Amino acid sequence: MAIENTPMLVPHLVVDDAAAALDFYAKAFGAEEMVRMPGPGGKLIHACMRINGSLVFLNDDFPEFNDGRSSTPTALGGTPVTIHLQGPDVDARFQRALDAGATVVNPLEDQFWGDRYGVVRDPFGHHWSLAETVREVDMAELLAQMNAQA
Template sequence: MKVNPYLNFDGQAEEAFKFYKSVFGGEFTANMKMSDAPGTENLPSSEQSRTMHISLPLDGGTVLMGSDIMPSAGHQLNKGNTNYISLHPKSKDEADRIFEGLSKGGEIEMPMADQFWGDYFGSFIDKYGIHWMINYNAEFN
């Protein structure tokens, strides 16, 4: 199972990732804006250009990933939610098992579901306040 760090920002994700790219090298494998997602046409114009998801592969198979928060959705950047542990299991069944196990007693942000970008994904905060993402993509396993 791969584990990738996922970083949250308040409107500075792309700027931060350009900096990380200047240090690590490589090329972005994703750089999607909030405006790229279906149903976001009603977001405030100040949030349309925020980063929905950005990925920078690092040596050894690790991928540094991140996004901007959406204040209009009530998101706030606080200590504790600036990082997620993003797990990439090898099957949907394993994704469900891990999600169900770790989220018990916690707060589910997004239940596991097929997403518009093609992955099976869910996120939650565990009962200890740790932020997790579970992401399964059959093409990459």
């Protein structure tokens, strides 16, 4: 068996119920589960899924391996990270996430930079932005819009 060391950058999410999260991400974002590795006490020590063609790692919270601290967004009081999903038919994708149990952080709206864009919070506390480019915006217009909103 050959060992592959393909360079990549993969978000790694920590949640309170990784099995439920895998189910949610499949319903909300069409995630394809690649790997599910059980760990102690029925928790998942590692999982891998593919969303929008990209890998996302996932595991249950294990404070005992993190200096005794929980590292879920809920335990931390929120998340500073937003995972971005770009693609066609954003209205349907946004509604699909809501139907699966996500909540609106920022409603889906046409934005001055040319995207139809909104943000949801998944049931595990992670933020996901969803967007579709609906019009091209040149840099002069973009800067003018930004200055008008300042």
